[in-house]
Amino acid sequence: MVEWTDFERDTIQDIFSKIDYDTVGPAALARCLVVYPWCQRYFGNFGNLYNAAAIKSNPMVAKHGTTILHGLDRAVKNMDDIKNTYAELSVLHSEKLHVDPDNFKLLTDCLTIVVAGQMGKDFTGEVQAAFQKFLAVVVSSLGRQYH
Protein backbone atom coordinates (compact mmCIF):
# COMPACT_ATOMS: atom_id res chain seq x y z
CA MET A 1 0.00 0.00 0.00
CA VAL A 2 1.27 3.44 -0.85
CA GLU A 3 1.74 5.78 2.11
CA TRP A 4 0.65 9.35 1.47
CA THR A 5 1.50 12.26 3.73
CA ASP A 6 -1.15 14.90 4.41
CA PHE A 7 0.87 17.33 2.32
CA GLU A 8 0.86 14.91 -0.61
CA ARG A 9 -2.88 14.27 -0.39
CA ASP A 10 -3.68 17.98 -0.13
CA THR A 11 -1.30 18.83 -2.98
CA ILE A 12 -2.86 16.30 -5.37
CA GLN A 13 -6.40 17.37 -4.57
CA ASP A 14 -5.38 21.01 -4.92
CA ILE A 15 -3.72 20.60 -8.31
CA PHE A 16 -6.63 18.66 -9.80
CA SER A 17 -9.16 21.15 -8.47
CA LYS A 18 -7.27 24.05 -10.06
CA ILE A 19 -6.34 22.79 -13.54
CA ASP A 20 -8.61 23.23 -16.54
CA TYR A 21 -9.02 19.69 -17.89
CA ASP A 22 -9.91 20.93 -21.38
CA THR A 23 -6.63 22.87 -21.61
CA VAL A 24 -4.18 20.71 -19.71
CA GLY A 25 -5.26 17.33 -21.11
CA PRO A 26 -4.97 18.27 -24.79
CA ALA A 27 -1.74 20.22 -24.15
CA ALA A 28 -0.10 17.27 -22.40
CA LEU A 29 -1.00 14.72 -25.08
CA ALA A 30 -0.08 17.07 -27.94
CA ARG A 31 3.25 17.84 -26.26
CA CYS A 32 3.95 14.12 -25.84
CA LEU A 33 3.29 13.48 -29.55
CA VAL A 34 5.60 16.39 -30.53
CA VAL A 35 8.46 15.75 -28.09
CA TYR A 36 8.40 11.95 -28.37
CA PRO A 37 7.21 11.37 -31.93
CA TRP A 38 7.39 7.59 -31.69
CA CYS A 39 4.29 7.76 -29.46
CA GLN A 40 2.34 8.60 -32.61
CA ARG A 41 2.39 4.90 -33.45
CA TYR A 42 -0.67 4.42 -31.25
CA PHE A 43 -2.72 7.08 -32.99
CA GLY A 44 -2.70 5.92 -36.61
CA ASN A 45 -6.38 6.75 -37.07
CA PHE A 46 -6.15 10.27 -35.62
CA GLY A 47 -5.57 11.88 -39.02
CA ASN A 48 -3.05 14.66 -39.53
CA LEU A 49 -0.10 14.41 -37.12
CA TYR A 50 2.54 15.51 -39.63
CA ASN A 51 3.94 18.48 -37.72
CA ALA A 52 3.62 20.27 -34.41
CA ALA A 53 1.02 22.72 -35.70
CA ALA A 54 -1.15 19.89 -37.02
CA ILE A 55 -0.86 17.94 -33.76
CA LYS A 56 -1.73 20.96 -31.64
CA SER A 57 -4.85 21.71 -33.68
CA ASN A 58 -5.98 18.10 -34.15
CA PRO A 59 -9.45 17.73 -32.57
CA MET A 60 -9.04 13.98 -31.93
CA VAL A 61 -5.84 14.64 -29.99
CA ALA A 62 -7.61 17.32 -27.96
CA LYS A 63 -10.56 15.08 -27.18
CA HIS A 64 -8.35 12.17 -26.20
CA GLY A 65 -6.17 14.39 -24.03
CA THR A 66 -9.23 15.44 -22.05
CA THR A 67 -10.33 11.79 -21.76
CA ILE A 68 -6.93 10.77 -20.37
CA LEU A 69 -6.94 13.55 -17.79
CA HIS A 70 -10.44 12.61 -16.64
CA GLY A 71 -9.12 9.06 -16.37
CA LEU A 72 -6.71 10.35 -13.72
CA ASP A 73 -9.70 11.52 -11.67
CA ARG A 74 -10.30 7.95 -10.61
CA ALA A 75 -6.91 7.81 -8.97
CA VAL A 76 -7.38 11.25 -7.39
CA LYS A 77 -10.59 10.00 -5.77
CA ASN A 78 -9.12 6.62 -4.75
CA MET A 79 -5.59 7.46 -3.70
CA ASP A 80 -5.51 4.56 -1.26
CA ASP A 81 -6.25 1.90 -3.87
CA ILE A 82 -4.91 3.12 -7.18
CA LYS A 83 -3.65 -0.36 -8.05
CA ASN A 84 -7.12 -1.92 -8.16
CA THR A 85 -8.75 1.21 -9.54
CA TYR A 86 -6.70 0.79 -12.72
CA ALA A 87 -6.69 -3.00 -13.03
CA GLU A 88 -9.20 -2.94 -15.88
CA LEU A 89 -7.54 -0.03 -17.70
CA SER A 90 -4.22 -1.84 -17.38
CA VAL A 91 -5.66 -4.90 -19.13
CA LEU A 92 -7.10 -2.61 -21.83
CA HIS A 93 -3.75 -0.89 -22.48
CA SER A 94 -1.97 -4.24 -22.59
CA GLU A 95 -4.35 -6.61 -24.37
CA LYS A 96 -6.26 -4.30 -26.65
CA LEU A 97 -4.19 -1.16 -27.20
CA HIS A 98 -0.74 -2.85 -26.97
CA VAL A 99 0.90 0.26 -25.54
CA ASP A 100 4.54 -0.07 -24.42
CA PRO A 101 4.34 0.88 -20.71
CA ASP A 102 7.48 3.05 -21.05
CA ASN A 103 5.23 5.49 -22.90
CA PHE A 104 3.17 6.12 -19.77
CA LYS A 105 6.18 7.80 -18.18
CA LEU A 106 6.75 9.97 -21.25
CA LEU A 107 3.17 11.22 -21.05
CA THR A 108 3.36 11.90 -17.32
CA ASP A 109 6.63 13.84 -17.84
CA CYS A 110 4.81 16.04 -20.36
CA LEU A 111 1.87 16.45 -18.00
CA THR A 112 4.25 17.55 -15.24
CA ILE A 113 5.77 20.14 -17.58
CA VAL A 114 2.36 21.48 -18.65
CA VAL A 115 1.19 21.77 -15.01
CA ALA A 116 4.52 23.44 -14.10
CA GLY A 117 3.87 26.01 -16.82
CA GLN A 118 0.37 26.67 -15.48
CA MET A 119 1.08 26.93 -11.77
CA GLY A 120 3.94 29.42 -11.73
CA LYS A 121 5.50 29.95 -8.34
CA ASP A 122 3.08 27.54 -6.65
CA PHE A 123 4.85 24.66 -8.39
CA THR A 124 7.61 24.23 -5.83
CA GLY A 125 10.02 21.31 -5.64
CA GLU A 126 7.89 19.74 -2.91
CA VAL A 127 4.71 20.09 -5.00
CA GLN A 128 6.51 18.56 -7.98
CA ALA A 129 7.69 15.65 -5.82
CA ALA A 130 4.13 14.93 -4.63
CA PHE A 131 2.71 15.22 -8.16
CA GLN A 132 5.37 12.96 -9.68
CA LYS A 133 4.95 10.39 -6.87
CA PHE A 134 1.22 10.28 -7.61
CA LEU A 135 1.84 9.90 -11.35
CA ALA A 136 4.46 7.19 -10.71
CA VAL A 137 1.87 5.16 -8.75
CA VAL A 138 -0.61 5.58 -11.61
CA VAL A 139 2.03 4.49 -14.16
CA SER A 140 2.96 1.47 -12.07
CA SER A 141 -0.71 0.43 -11.71
CA LEU A 142 -1.33 0.80 -15.43
CA GLY A 143 1.64 -1.48 -16.15
CA ARG A 144 0.70 -4.10 -13.60
CA GLN A 145 -1.55 -6.35 -15.69
CA TYR A 146 0.93 -6.70 -18.55
CA HIS A 147 2.33 -10.17 -19.07
Add this chain to the structure above:
Amino acid sequence: MLTVYPQTKTYFSHWSDLSIGSGPVKAHGKKVMGGVADAVASIDDLTGGLQAKSELHAFKLRVDPANFKTLSHCINVVIANMFPKDFTPEAHVSFDKFLACVSLALSDKYR
Protein backbone atom coordinates in the same frame (compact mmCIF):
# COMPACT_ATOMS: atom_id res chain seq x y z
CA MET B 1 16.02 17.18 -8.62
CA LEU B 2 17.28 16.62 -5.06
CA THR B 3 13.71 16.96 -3.74
CA VAL B 4 11.86 14.97 -6.41
CA TYR B 5 14.49 12.25 -6.80
CA PRO B 6 16.03 11.87 -3.33
CA GLN B 7 18.40 9.14 -4.54
CA THR B 8 20.41 11.90 -6.26
CA LYS B 9 21.32 13.30 -2.85
CA THR B 10 23.77 10.44 -2.45
CA TYR B 11 26.25 12.38 -4.61
CA PHE B 12 26.21 15.37 -2.28
CA SER B 13 26.62 13.83 1.14
CA HIS B 14 29.55 16.22 1.72
CA TRP B 15 27.23 19.25 1.78
CA SER B 16 25.76 20.43 5.05
CA ASP B 17 22.45 21.62 3.59
CA LEU B 18 20.63 19.96 0.68
CA SER B 19 17.35 21.86 0.98
CA ILE B 20 15.94 23.95 -1.86
CA GLY B 21 17.50 27.40 -1.91
CA SER B 22 20.45 26.48 0.32
CA GLY B 23 23.84 28.03 -0.39
CA PRO B 24 25.59 24.90 -1.72
CA VAL B 25 22.57 23.93 -3.86
CA LYS B 26 22.27 27.38 -5.43
CA ALA B 27 25.97 27.68 -6.12
CA HIS B 28 26.23 24.25 -7.64
CA GLY B 29 23.07 24.69 -9.71
CA LYS B 30 24.59 27.84 -11.19
CA LYS B 31 27.80 25.94 -11.96
CA VAL B 32 25.92 23.11 -13.70
CA MET B 33 23.88 25.52 -15.84
CA GLY B 34 27.15 27.26 -16.73
CA GLY B 35 28.32 23.89 -18.01
CA VAL B 36 25.15 23.54 -20.10
CA ALA B 37 25.79 27.03 -21.51
CA ASP B 38 29.31 25.91 -22.48
CA ALA B 39 27.70 22.98 -24.28
CA VAL B 40 25.52 25.40 -26.25
CA ALA B 41 28.71 27.08 -27.49
CA SER B 42 30.03 23.66 -28.61
CA ILE B 43 26.74 22.55 -30.15
CA ASP B 44 28.37 21.41 -33.38
CA ASP B 45 30.89 19.19 -31.59
CA LEU B 46 29.47 18.24 -28.21
CA THR B 47 31.72 15.22 -27.76
CA GLY B 48 34.83 17.35 -28.33
CA GLY B 49 33.60 20.34 -26.37
CA LEU B 50 32.53 18.24 -23.38
CA GLN B 51 35.50 15.88 -23.31
CA ALA B 52 37.05 17.32 -20.16
CA LYS B 53 33.69 17.38 -18.37
CA SER B 54 33.01 13.80 -19.44
CA GLU B 55 36.34 12.68 -17.98
CA LEU B 56 35.51 14.53 -14.76
CA HIS B 57 32.12 12.84 -14.42
CA ALA B 58 33.46 9.43 -15.42
CA PHE B 59 36.64 9.15 -13.43
CA LYS B 60 36.37 11.60 -10.57
CA LEU B 61 32.69 12.13 -9.79
CA ARG B 62 31.56 8.70 -10.97
CA VAL B 63 27.98 9.84 -11.55
CA ASP B 64 25.69 7.12 -12.92
CA PRO B 65 24.75 8.45 -16.38
CA ALA B 66 21.08 7.57 -15.77
CA ASN B 67 21.01 10.66 -13.58
CA PHE B 68 21.71 12.95 -16.56
CA LYS B 69 18.22 12.14 -17.84
CA THR B 70 16.75 12.86 -14.42
CA LEU B 71 18.42 16.26 -14.23
CA SER B 72 17.44 17.04 -17.84
CA HIS B 73 13.78 16.47 -16.92
CA CYS B 74 14.05 18.81 -13.93
CA ILE B 75 15.70 21.49 -16.10
CA ASN B 76 12.77 21.18 -18.54
CA VAL B 77 10.27 21.54 -15.67
CA VAL B 78 11.97 24.66 -14.28
CA ILE B 79 12.20 26.28 -17.71
CA ALA B 80 8.51 25.50 -18.38
CA ASN B 81 7.72 27.01 -14.99
CA MET B 82 9.75 30.19 -15.60
CA PHE B 83 8.85 30.72 -19.28
CA PRO B 84 5.40 29.13 -19.77
CA LYS B 85 4.59 31.06 -22.94
CA ASP B 86 7.94 30.47 -24.61
CA PHE B 87 8.36 26.79 -23.75
CA THR B 88 6.07 25.61 -26.53
CA PRO B 89 6.07 21.93 -27.57
CA GLU B 90 8.41 22.87 -30.45
CA ALA B 91 10.84 24.61 -28.10
CA HIS B 92 10.54 21.69 -25.68
CA VAL B 93 11.43 19.03 -28.27
CA SER B 94 14.44 21.07 -29.47
CA PHE B 95 15.69 21.60 -25.96
CA ASP B 96 15.05 18.02 -24.84
CA LYS B 97 16.92 16.77 -27.92
CA PHE B 98 19.83 19.07 -27.06
CA LEU B 99 19.96 17.89 -23.44
CA ALA B 100 19.87 14.27 -24.60
CA CYS B 101 22.87 14.96 -26.86
CA VAL B 102 24.67 16.71 -24.01
CA SER B 103 23.99 13.70 -21.75
CA LEU B 104 25.36 11.38 -24.41
CA ALA B 105 28.51 13.50 -24.86
CA LEU B 106 28.96 13.63 -21.09
CA SER B 107 28.79 9.81 -20.99
CA ASP B 108 31.34 9.43 -23.77
CA LYS B 109 34.40 8.77 -21.60
CA TYR B 110 32.76 6.33 -19.21
CA ARG B 111 33.71 3.15 -21.07
